Amino acid sequence: MIPYKFKNDEVYYYAESNKQEWIDIITNPNQGKGIWAYAPMLPVETKNIVSMGEGFTPLTKAINLAELCNIKGLYVKNEGMNPTGTFKDRCQSVAITKAIQSDVKGVIIGSAGNAGAAAAAYAAKAKLPCFVFLPAHTPKERLVQTLQYGAKVIKIEGSVNDCIDTIAFVKDEFKLENVSTANCMNPYQGSGCKTISYEIAYQIGFKAPDWIICPIGGGGLLSGISCGFKEMYNLGIIDKIPRMVGIQADGCAAVATAFRKNLPPDGIVRFDGYQTLAVSIADPYPLDGEFALKAIYDTNGYSDSVSDKEILKAQKELSEQEGVFGEPASSVTIAALHKLLGQGIINQQETVVCIISGNGLKDLSAAGQLLQDVPVIKKDKKQVVETMAKYFNHDL
Numbered sequence: 001m002i003p004y005k006f007k008n009d010e011v012y013y014y015a016e017s018n019k020q021e022w023i024d025i026i027t028n029p030n031q032g033k034g035i036w037a038y039a040p041m042l043p044v045e046t047k048n049i050v051s052m053g054e055g056f057t058p059l060t061k062a063i064n065l066a067e068l069c070n071i072k073g074l075y076v077k078n079e080g081m082n083p084t085g086t087f088k089d090r091c092q093s094v095a096i097t098k099a100i101q102s103d104v105k106g107v108i109i110g111s112a113g114n115a116g117a118a119a120a121a122y123a124a125k126a127k128l129p130c131f132v133f134l135p136a137h138t139p140k141e142r143l144v145q146t147l148q149y150g151a152k153v154i155k156i157e158g159s160v161n162d163c164i165d166t167i168a169f170v171k172d173e174f175k176l177e178n179v180s181t182a183n184c185m186n187p188y189q190g191s192g193c194k195t196i197s198y199e200i201a202y203q204i205g206f207k208a209p210d211w212i213i214c215p216i217g218g219g220g221l222l223s224g225i226s227c228g229f230k231e232m233y234n235l236g237i238i239d240k241i242p243r244m245v246g247i248q249a250d251g252c253a254a255v256a257t258a259f260r261k262n263l264p265p266d267g268i269v270r271f272d273g274y275q276t277l278a279v280s281i282a283d284p285y286p287l288d289g290e291f292a293l294k295a296i297y298d299t300n301g302y303s304d305s306v307s308d309k310e311i312l313k314a315q316k317e318l319s320e321q322e323g324v325f326g327e328p329a330s331s332v333t334i335a336a337l338h339k340l341l342g343q344g345i346i347n348q349q350e351t352v353v354c355i356i357s358g359n360g361l362k363d364l365s366a367a368g369q370l371l372q373d374v375p376v377i378k379k380d381k382k383q384v385v386e387t388m389a390k391y392f393n394h395d396l
């Protein structure tokens with residue numbers, strides 16, 4: 001029996017009768033179980049959990065980057081450390097666990113690549129056939145990864161929204177469960193994102209950060225994280241809810257545009273002619289955008305977009321300063337940190353957590369655009385000394 005109800009704007013609330021259990025678990029989680037340490041907060045039965053160690057990713061204090069930005073408390077939540085390299089593993093662990101509890105022949109997902117790869121991996125583990133619809137221009141790394149797990153992949157001409165829309169034509173005919181990471185398509189998976197906030201609270205010692213900076217694609221990540229913080233606030237575990245910042249790419253910014261125009265959450269308009277290298281957040285119509293924008297308004301947060309150039313620069317900076325190689329979609333958070341500090345929206349005395357949603361290895365050609373050629377030489381002392389000397393002259 002699952003005592004939680006799905007609500008429109010939240011995944012679900014705790015029941016009053018479970019209050020103490022929730023408090024005990026959130027304040028003293030069994031880290032070895034990953035997201036399933038929080039099993040009572042997830043809306044599925046826990047008989048046959050499909051898990052591969054997702055969750056409890058590092059929350060690193062970004063000391064070098066903080067010094068560079070002159071901000072006191074800066075942390076990065078490194079979701080690239082999940083089994084398939086993004087936070088989507090949290091969602092798919094829940095979605096596939098739910099799927100094997102119902103009478104489905106397999107699962108199907110429309111994805112920009114990361115959710116598809118995660119679904120493919122968890123479906124493989126659950127011995128469930130998996131169909132993945134990807135946009136025609138998906139980075140090769142994700143295509144290879146998804147095929148590697150044995151999923152059946154079809155490319156669709158268009159955006160991630162077109163991929164998700166296409167599922168409706170075949171879902172019932174083939175008796176497949178839609179595990180796309182949008183709450184209107186699959187409400188179970190969205191609860192996986194709440195575990196990110198429980199972990200952050202635990203890792204930071206239950207002092208809620210002032211700000212969470214989070215990328216927005218469909219909006220599920222941000223709304224899930226804010227839901228988790230809201231639950232902890234209602235339980236009295238933290239004394240405030242962090243202000244949520246939702247960041248998009250200039251070339252695909254439906255939520256940021258609505259925020260700038262001060263539109264209501266249900267007033268988001270599809271973004272025409274999208275174009276960005278941050279493919280994981282190139283959702284012309286953010287299916288959970290309404291919930292994300294509501295969370296931003298409710299927490300007195302902020303939304304904005306950044307250029308591809310700023311994204312690549314931030315991606316390199318995070319790698320060089322902190323040893324964390326995030327993918328372009330994740331790097332919007334670092335680009336936005338600079339922007340919001342510069343504009344005085346974020347104060348240097350405040351504490352900020354940037355959600356690094358996915359691993360840079362997921363899209364090598366994007367990061368490769370900024371790299372210089374690497375010298376190739378013979379195994380020869382003179383040549384190696386000369387070549388290295390050039391590096392030193394260059395840097396010193």
Ligand SMILES: *Cc1c(COP(=O)(O)O)cnc(C)c1O
Pocket residue numbers: 086087088114115181215216217218219220221222280281327329330357358359
């Ligand atoms: C899916 C994804 C996002 C966006 O998450 P939404 O829930 O769609 O807003 C951001 N970064 C990465 C790496 C992703 O895979």
